[in-house]
Amino acid sequence: MGSMTSRRLPVLALLCAIAMLASACGGGDGKPAAIKVVIAEYSRDHTRPFWQGLAEQYTKQTGVKVDLQVVDWNSIDQQVSTMIQNNQPPDVLNLNSFSSYAKDGLLYSADEALSPKTREDFLEAFARGGTYRGTLYGFPILASARAFFYNRDLLERAKVEPPRTWDELVAAARKVQALGNGTIGYALPLGPEEAQAEWSIWMWNNGGDWKSGDAWTINSDKNVQTLTFLAALANTHRVTQVNPGKTNRTDGAFQLFKDGKVGMVMGFSPLAAQLDAEGKVRYGVTQMPTNVGTAVTLGVEDYLMAFKKKGNQEAVRQFLDLYYQPDQITRWITAERFLPVTRSGLARMRDNEKLKPYLDALPSARLAPTTDPVWDKVKLDVQQSIGLAVQPGGDPRAVLDRLQKNAVESAR
Amino acid sequence: MVVYPAVELVRASLGRYSITGLYQGAVGLRNYARLLDQEALPTVVANTVTWVALVVGVTIVISLGLAQLLNAAFPGRRLVRWALIVPWAAALIMTAKLFAWLYDYYFGLINRALVAAGVLRAPVDWLGDDRAVMGAMIAVGVFVSLPFTTYVLLAGLETIPGEVYEAARVDGASGWRAYRGITLPLLRPALLVAAVLNLIYVFNSFPIVWTLNDRNPGFAHDTMITYMYKIAFKSALRDVGLAAALGVVNVALILIAVLAYLKVAWVREEPA
Numbered sequence: 246m247g248s249m250t251s252r253r254l255p256v257l258a259l260l261c262a263i264a265m266l267a268s269a270c271g272g273g274d275g276k277p278a279a280i281k282v283v284i285a286e287y288s289r290d291h292t293r294p295f296w297q298g299l300a301e302q303y304t305k306q307t308g309v310k311v312d313l314q315v316v317d318w319n320s321i322d323q324q325v326s327t328m329i330q331n332n333q334p335p336d337v338l339n340l341n342s343f344s345s346y347a348k349d350g351l352l353y354s355a356d357e358a359l360s361p362k363t364r365e366d367f368l369e370a371f372a373r374g375g376t377y378r379g380t381l382y383g384f385p386i387l388a389s390a391r392a393f394f395y396n397r398d399l400l401e402r403a404k405v406e407p408p409r410t411w412d413e414l415v416a417a418a419r420k421v422q423a424l425g426n427g428t429i430g431y432a433l434p435l436g437p438e439e440a441q442a443e444w445s446i447w448m449w450n451n452g453g454d455w456k457s458g459d460a461w462t463i464n465s466d467k468n469v470q471t472l473t474f475l476a477a478l479a480n481t482h483r484v485t486q487v488n489p490g491k492t493n494r495t496d497g498a499f500q501l502f503k504d505g506k507v508g509m510v511m512g513f514s515p516l517a518a519q520l521d522a523e524g525k526v527r528y529g530v531t532q533m534p535t536n537v538g539t540a541v542t543l544g545v546e547d548y549l550m551a552f553k554k555k556g557n558q559e560a561v562r563q564f565l566d567l568y569y570q571p572d573q574i575t576r577w578i579t580a581e582r583f584l585p586v587t588r589s590g591l592a593r594m595r596d597n598e599k600l601k602p603y604l605d606a607l608p609s610a611r612l613a614p615t616t617d618p619v620w621d622k623v624k625l626d627v628q629q630s631i632g633l634a635v636q637p638g639g640d641p642r643a644v645l646d647r648l649q650k651n652a653v654e655s656a657r
Numbered sequence: 658m659v660v661y662p663a664v665e666l667v668r669a670s671l672g673r674y675s676i677t678g679l680y681q682g683a684v685g686l687r688n689y690a691r692l693l694d695q696e697a698l699p700t701v702v703a704n705t706v707t708w709v710a711l712v713v714g715v716t717i718v719i720s721l722g723l724a725q726l727l728n729a730a731f732p733g734r735r736l737v738r739w740a741l742i743v744p745w746a747a748a749l750i751m752t753a754k755l756f757a758w759l760y761d762y763y764f765g766l767i768n769r770a771l772v773a774a775g776v777l778r779a780p781v782d783w784l785g786d787d788r789a790v791m792g793a794m795i796a797v798g799v800f801v802s803l804p805f806t807t808y809v810l811l812a813g814l815e816t817i818p819g820e821v822y823e824a825a826r827v828d829g830a831s832g833w834r835a836y837r838g839i840t841l842p843l844l845r846p847a848l849l850v851a852a853v854l855n856l857i858y859v860f861n862s863f864p865i866v867w868t869l870n871d872r873n874p875g876f877a878h879d880t881m882i883t884y885m886y887k888i889a890f891k892s893a894l895r896d897v898g899l900a901a902a903l904g905v906v907n908v909a910l911i912l913i914a915v916l917a918y919l920k921v922a923w924v925r926e927e928p929a
Contacts, residue, residue, distance in 0.1 A: 326678030330669070330674070348675075427763065488785035491784075491872045491873050621895070625892055629887075629892050629893070
C-alpha cells in the first residue's frame with residue numbers, strides 16, 4: 246500500500262500540473278483558480294478592510310480565490326508597469342488613468358466585462374470620462390471634486406469675506422498674509438505630486454483649457470496669463486508659502502492648512518475628513534474664485550479596468566458586478582468620503598450633509614482630458630515642470646510653450 | 658542570483674515599451690543613443706559626481722576621527738559604540754523622512770535651532786532652495802554612512818599592535834607624526850574596503866535623494882539612480898526601455914570606477 250502510493254504520486258502530480266496548465270492557458274468555460282485584483286490605497290483605515298471583505302464574499306459565491314494587492318499611490322505605476330512587462334497583468338486594476346491601457350488593447354470593454362444593469366447605472370459624465378474612441382473601458386470606481394477651503398478664524402481676523410473673484414482673492418490673501426507671524430494668504434502647491442490638478446482649476450477659472458476640440462492649447466494666451474498671475478501671487482504679491490513651485494499638496498499645502506497657518510487652499514472631501522478628525526481648524530468650504538464669471542471646479546474620476554486574459558472574463562464580470570452592487574460601492578465611497586459615480590449611489594448619498602458642498606460643485610466640475618492617451622504623458626510633464634514657472638525668474642510662457650510642444654509631439 | 662537581473666536589464670534596454678510597460682519589439686541600441694540626447698543628462702551626471710565624491714570623502718574623514726575616538730579607552734565607550742549603530746540600523750526611507758521634517762521650512766527643528774542660536778537670521782528652505790538642496794542631501798548621506806565606515810576603520814585600528822607605537826615613541830615619533838607614519842599606512846587595507854564599498858553604496862543610494870528631493874519639479878537635483886526611476890515612471894518619457902539603458906550604463910560606470918580606484922590603490926601599494 247505504502248509503496249503503491251509513493252510510486253503513483255509523481256504521476257498524479259504531473260497530471261495535476263497538466264490540468265492546471267490547461268485551465269490557465271486554454272479553456273473558455275473553465276474558470277480561473279484565482280484572479281489578481283490591484284487596488285490603490287485611498288486610506289489606511291478603509292481601503293484594505295473593504296476590499297478584503299469584498300474578496301471574501303466573492304470567493305464564497307464563486308469559488309474563485311482573489312489575490313488582492315492594495316498598493317500605495319507612490320509606487321502603483323511602477324508595480325503595474327512591472328506586472329505588464331513580465332506578462333503578468335492584473336485581472337482587475339484600479340488607477341487614475343485608463344486610456345493608455347485601452348490603446349494598447351489590454352482591456353475588456355464595458356460590454357464584455359459588465360452586466361447591462363451595472364453599465365446603465367453609471368452617471369453619464371463619468372461614463373463619458375472612461376470612454377476611449379467611443380467605447381467604455383475605464384469604469385468609474387469613485388469620484389471627487391475640489392472645493393475652496395478657508396480658515397474662518399484667519400479670515401475673520403483679517404476682516405475679509407471668502408473671495409469670489411481673483412481680485413478679491415489677491416486682496417484677501419494680502420490681508421491674511423499681513424496678519425504676520427508666519428501666516429500664509431493662499432497655499433499654492435505646484436510641486437510634482439498633483440500640480441496638474443491645481444493648475445487645471447486656475448486655468449479653467451480664467452477661461453483657458455487643455456484642449457480645444459482635438460488640438461492641445463496648453464500655451465494659449467489665456468493660459469500664459471493665468472500662469473503669470475500665479476507667478477505674481479508668489480513673487481510680486483508674496484501671499485503664498487515659500488517656494489510654491491516646490492511644494493507638494495499632501496505634506497505641503499494641506500499640512501500647512503491643517504496646522505492653521507494658511508488662509509485659503511483648494512481642497513477636497515478627504516481633507517475635510519482629516520480636518521474634522523483633528524478639530525484644530527475652524528474652516529469653511531465654498532466655490533472656486535473665478536476670473537470669468539462662472540466658477541469651475543475639477544472633478545476627478547478614478548477607474549476600474551478589466552484586463553483581457555484567457556478564461557477570466559466571467560470571473561472578472563462577477564467580481565465587478567459584486568463591487569457595483571449599490572450597497573457595496575456606496576458603503577466604500579461613503580467611508581472614504583468620496584463622491585458617487587452611479588445613479589443609485591447618488592440617490593443614496595444626496596442627503597449626506599457633509600458631502601453637500603462637493604455634490605453641489607459636481608454639476609460645474611470638469612474632468613482632465615483623461616480619455617486621450619496623450620494626457621498620461623502631459624500630466625507627468627506638467628508635474629515635472631509647471632512649478633518652475635512660478636519660481637523667482639521663472640518664465641511662464643517658455644514653460645507652457647515647452648509643454649505644448651511635447652504634447653503635440655506625443656500626439657503624433 | 659546576480660546574473661539573471663543583469664540579463665533582464667540588458668534585454669529591457671534593447672526593447673521599445675509603451676507607457677503601460679507593454680513590450681513592442683526590439684530597437685537595438687536606439688535607447689542608448691536617445692539617452693545621450695536627454696537635456697538633463699549633464700546636470701544629472703554632475704550631480705552624481707558631486708554626491709558620490711562628497712558623501713564618500715566627508716564620510717571617510719569624519720569616520721577616521723570617530724574611529725580614533727572609539728579606539729581610545731574612555732568611560733561609556735561601549736554605549737557610544739552602540740549608539741553609533743542607530744542611523745545604520747534604521748531603515749533609510751524612515752531616516753530620510755525624518756530629515757525631511759527636520760529640514761522643513763515651517764516646522765523643522767534645524768531652522769528653529771539655527772535661528773535661535775543666531776547662526777541664521779531667517780529660516781532657509783533647505784529642500785526647496787536650489788543652492789541648499791544638494792548640501793542638505795549630502796549631509797544626510799554622510800550621516801547614514803558614518804556607522805559602517807567607522808566600524809570598518811575601527812576594526813582596522815584594532816589590528817595595529819600597540820608595540821609599533823611604543824617603538825615609534827622610543828624613536829621620538831608621537832602624535833600627528835605617528836598617525837601619519839604608522840596609523841594611516843597600516844589602515845590602508847581598511848580604508849580601501851571602506852572607500853570601495855561606500856562608492857558602490859552611495860552611488861546606488863535611492864531613498865535619501867528621492868525623499869528629500871520629491872517636492873522639486875524637474876531634474877535639477879537628481880542623481881543617475883533617481884533620474885533612472887523618473888525616466889521609467891515619473892516623467893513624460895515614461896519609458897522603461899530608456900530607463901533600462903541608463904541602468905546598464907550605471908552598472909558599467911560603477912564597475913569602471915571601482916576597478917580604476919582599486920588599480921590606483923594597488924599601484925600605490927607597491928613599494929617605491
